[in-house]
Amino acid sequence: MLRVGLTGGLGAGKSTLARFLAQKGAAVRDADAVVEELYLPQGTAVLPLVRAFGERILTAQGGVDREKLKKLVAADPSALLMLNRIVHPLVRAEMARWLEELEHRPQGPLVAVVEAALLVETGSFRSYHRLVVVTAPLSVRRERAAASGLSLEAVRRLMEAQADDETKRKVAHYIVDNSGTLAELEAKAEALWQHLLADAQAVAEGRPLSTGPALVL
Ligand SMILES: CC(C)(COP(=O)(O)OP(=O)(O)OC[C@H]1O[C@@H](n2cnc3c(N)ncnc32)[C@H](O)[C@@H]1O)[C@@H](O)C(=O)NCCC(=O)NCCS
Numbered sequence: 001m002l003r004v005g006l007t008g009g010l011g012a013g014k015s016t017l018a019r020f021l022a023q024k025g026a027a028v029r030d031a032d033a034v035v036e037e038l039y040l041p042q043g044t045a046v047l048p049l050v051r052a053f054g055e056r057i058l059t060a061q062g063g064v065d066r067e068k069l070k071k072l073v074a075a076d077p078s079a080l081l082m083l084n085r086i087v088h089p090l091v092r093a094e095m096a097r098w099l100e101e102l103e104h105r106p107q108g109p110l111v112a113v114v115e116a117a118l119l120v121e122t123g124s125f126r127s128y129h130r131l132v133v134v135t136a137p138l139s140v141r142r143e144r145a146a147a148s149g150l151s152l153e154a155v156r157r158l159m160e161a162q163a164d165d166e167t168k169r170k171v172a173h174y175i176v177d178n179s180g181t182l183a184e185l186e187a188k189a190e191a192l193w194q195h196l197l198a199d200a201q202a203v204a205e206g207r208p209l210s211t212g213p214a215l216v217l
Pocket residue numbers: 009010011031032035066067069070073080083084087088091116117118150158159161162
């Protein structure tokens with residue numbers, strides 16, 4: 001099974017590309033969805049986050065309230081660092097468990113994709129056979145992020161905590177430029193999928209994966 005990391009800056013189009021790849025047959029796990037589970041009342045992030053930030057971050061049901069966390073990190077950059085230190089190891093452990101489980105399935109997928117905003121920043125991109133980076137100009141990403149409901153201040157803080165596109169492009173195997181339309185992105189997803197299938201074949205046969213500069217789609 002080919003293990004693929006999919007990343008990109010806030011609002012670049014990671015989730016949209018991941019959805020297209022899922023339609024083609026990739027198994028996809030989204031780090032934001034894992035975080036969602038960790039924040040549920042019984043989730044494993046709740047207790048350590050309460051220890052760090054107090055009960056003010058809880059919902060009435062006893063889970064973590066993202067709105068309250070969002071306000072906290074928008075106001076204080078050190079809160080974001082602390083949040084990352086607590087949440088990221090839990091996300092990494094869950095991704096490792098998921099990939100392991102897929103590997104052991106009798107009819108498992110050829111390609112597994114982990115979608116996460118911070119694969120390059122955390123160094124965890126190294127645990128994947130291939131890294132796909134989705135890019136779009138900053139102005140377009142800001143617009144898309146604002147349309148999805150993030151405040152300007154939250155967008156600014158989160159973007160500050162992310163590596164820039166140039167850093168990500170340097171370690172990518174595939175770069176998908178999502179500055180165009182959704183239809184264009186879908187066509188690029190098809191081209192990417194064909195490359196990933198070829199990579200999966202190489203992995204299955206024990207052949208080395210091709211090296212060299214990143215392929216820009
Ligand atoms: C900061 C929080 C409360 C904002 O919640 P909200 O529901 O408004 O946004 P959402 O989770 O959908 O994130 C939107 C985007 O913000 C960016 N982002 C989220 N967390 C971070 C972070 N810690 N550092 C940098 N960028 C981030 C990503 O591009 C992400 O896709 C939430 O993202 C959070 O708890 N983050 C910590 C966990 C984390 O790092 N998740 C990202 C991948 S593991």
